[in-house]
Amino acid sequence: MAGKKTKEQVTVALIQMSAAADPEANLAKAVARIGAAAGKGAEIVCLQELFRSRYFPQSEDAKNFRLAETIPGPTTEALSRLARRKRVVIVASVFEKRSAGIYHNTAAVIDADGSIAGKYRKMHIPDDPCYYEKFYFTPGDLGFPCFKTRYAKIGVLVCWDQWFPEAARLAALAGAEILFYPTAIGWLPTEPKAVARAQQAAWELIQRGHAVANGVYVAAANRVGREGKLKFWGNSFVAGPFGEIIARAGSESEAILTARCDLKKVDETRQNWPFLRDRRIDAYGALTARFLDPSTRAPVLPGALARGRPERGGVESRDDKGPVTKSARLSSLESYSEKN
Structure with missing residues (x-):
């Protein structure tokens, strides 16, 4: 360099x-x-x-x-x-x-x-x-x-x-x-x-x-x-x-x-024009799919978008604090269900 x-x-x-x-x-x-x-x-x-x-x-x-x-x-x-x-x-x-x-x-x-x-x-x-x-x-x-x-x-x-x-x-x-x-x-x-x-x-x-x-x-x-x-x-x-x-x-x-x-x-x-600031990085996980067929579309877990991290069924994700494990996502889902 x-x-x-x-x-x-x-x-x-x-x-x-x-x-x-x-x-x-x-x-x-x-x-x-x-x-x-x-x-x-x-x-x-x-x-x-x-x-x-x-x-x-x-x-x-x-x-x-x-x-x-x-x-x-x-x-x-x-x-x-x-x-x-x-x-x-x-x-x-x-x-x-x-x-x-x-x-x-x-x-x-x-x-x-x-x-x-x-x-x-x-x-x-x-x-x-x-x-x-x-x-x-x-x-x-x-x-x-x-x-x-x-x-x-x-x-x-x-x-x-x-x-x-x-x-x-x-x-x-x-x-x-x-x-x-x-x-x-x-x-x-x-x-x-x-x-x-x-x-x-x-x-x-x-x-x-x-x-x-x-x-x-x-x-x-x-x-x-x-x-x-x-x-x-x-x-x-x-x-x-x-x-x-x-x-x-x-x-x-x-x-x-x-x-x-x-x-x-x-x-x-x-x-x-703060496009990079306003990107919804929590919502773009589906971009890695070849095509969004209705039969293969992965659901977004409840509460994921509100918390700002890309949680998707069966797929590991990561937030600013480190990996989000499957068990952590399930706990979040259970907590959401109890409150609703």
Whole structure:
């Protein structure tokens, strides 16, 4: 870790670029763009998803496993040297080879001293036309951590994670002030233009909603250009804690998008809109169910909500004083019955 005290003002940069067939050329381009971003004052730089290659999950081809590498490995070592030289934090999405037969879509967070602050393994893995990621990636197992870097406390989520508010919420609850989303998303040129525009609008809207719901900054770095069947729509953006767009790139061109984030606004926004304060954490246990079928829905025990702890039949819970045992819940239920 490069330093324990984060800043109140931080400049972030998103690298939006097209990808060539040669991974080394893509890495060299990324290094040059990060250097240029640092020259513009950027302190945290985020690359797009799987930046070192073209978006290979458009097809299921075992040859693509050759693109994978370890962390630490060639890509993170090159970026670590750059981070140390330029004194920038780098968020880099890498095709990680964890072990024989186990691969992840991983974002490495490299601190400003060149050390690896940690990594996030993509949790939500899509399997849609031209996004056949389940063939390549094992779902992540590191949760939704917060990385305390030299300049800010950040959370990192990857592409498909964008559509899941639970992921953004958990990263924010872990302490993140800025959520970064390395992304590779686009449309099929054969799709009706109205459908394509609606998809892009929804993509931006839900992430701006994460910013509002959690009182954080959100920064999404997308790729751009035509690759195979997909046309990536770019439009990388940074949104503030009220969901307002601070900066946005175009849909056709490469860009180094920079934005200034005032981290004091995270606290100010949460004071004005105290969503985290008013969460009913005692009432959300059912969110861990796949679906709330009437036949499998667990009842809330009487008095549980009033006491502010998530008591549910047959499930251990915990309050601020420690575990709530099954016997304690039964005692509470008996006491409730006697009084009523």
